Amino acid sequence: MTRIAAVVIGRNEGARLVACLASLEGLVSLGRKVYVDSGSTDGSVDAARTAGAEVVALDTLQPFTAARARNAGLDQLRKGAEPDLVQFLDGDCALDPSWLTAACSFLDENPKVAVVCGRRRERFPTTSVYNRMCDAEWDTPTGEAHACGGDALIRWQALEDVGGYNPDLIAGEEPEMCLRMRRLGWQIWRLDAEMTLHDAAMSKFSQFWKRMQRGGFAAAEGAAMYGRDPERHGVATLRRALLWGAGLPIVILAGLIFVGPIALWGLLAYPAQILRLALRDGGGRFAWEEALFLTIGKFAETTGIFSYHLRRLRGGNVQLIEYK
Structure with a gap:
């Protein structure tokens, strides 16, 4: 048995x-x-x-x-x-x-x-x-x-x-x-x-934010450990989060400095992404809600990624990120 x-x-x-x-x-x-x-x-x-x-x-x-x-x-x-x-x-x-x-x-x-x-x-x-x-x-x-x-x-x-x-x-x-x-x-x-x-x-939204933040931290740590290996562990999640949570905002900010207010048109990429995700999943009410929060969640994941790298720079232990 x-x-x-x-x-x-x-x-x-x-x-x-x-x-x-x-x-x-x-x-x-x-x-x-x-x-x-x-x-x-x-x-x-x-x-x-x-x-x-x-x-x-x-x-x-x-x-x-x-x-x-x-x-x-x-x-x-x-x-x-x-x-x-x-x-x-x-x-x-x-x-x-x-x-x-x-x-x-x-x-x-x-x-x-x-x-x-x-x-x-x-x-x-x-x-x-x-x-x-x-x-x-x-x-x-x-x-x-x-x-x-x-x-x-x-x-x-x-x-x-x-x-x-x-x-x-x-x-x-x-x-x-x-x-x-x-x-x-x-x-x-x-x-x-x-x-x-x-x-x-x-x-609560704060619980959702912490949970996404923990996911970003895990992706950053996984990519640091195995990102160069054939499995590319954590790399895809890391790239998506950084694109929407850091890359695009930096590009828009740089555009404001060097080009002017026209750079604010770049913010339309976010509602376009929400539209894409919602239609991909059928366009129902939940599809729209999920698309909105997943897009917002990229900013939380990005803070988790930065938190991981800050921990590496400073050294020492990190506390468990709990959402309950």
């Missing part, structure tokens, strides 16, 4: 964490659920213990990262019977009861596959445009992929082969680890199967 364990990470997820751990009940064949807490103050640790999870509380004197938390979960699993597979979950997600059956069957039939993920859906997509954008973001193509997200079923052997997640990354740790797995000949697949319900709980 395939031995499956689970690693859940979280910080102040409250009722979402309780639902997450409950969704694993009876599905983890090895009977081990590890919850790694990153400095919660809402009683999450006690709630996890009550739910029967093994709890690891991270040292609050070191910067928190999701990668560090997941590695701590793996270290905890090494203290007992090692699993064949590990189901990773963020504490704001609940596992679909049919997921592990479908995912294990696929892994059994495909020994070269290291990671499988499925459809992650937002629990409350109509609550805000930001939640709905998350739901659309999760709907990626099925088949062989380059990377997974935070929720995934992963072979223990593949995790051991690459040494787990890179604990220094504050975001983008899953694609980076998947890149290292693919270099060793492993494959990553996304299945056409329901996997998790996610609760982004985003109702």
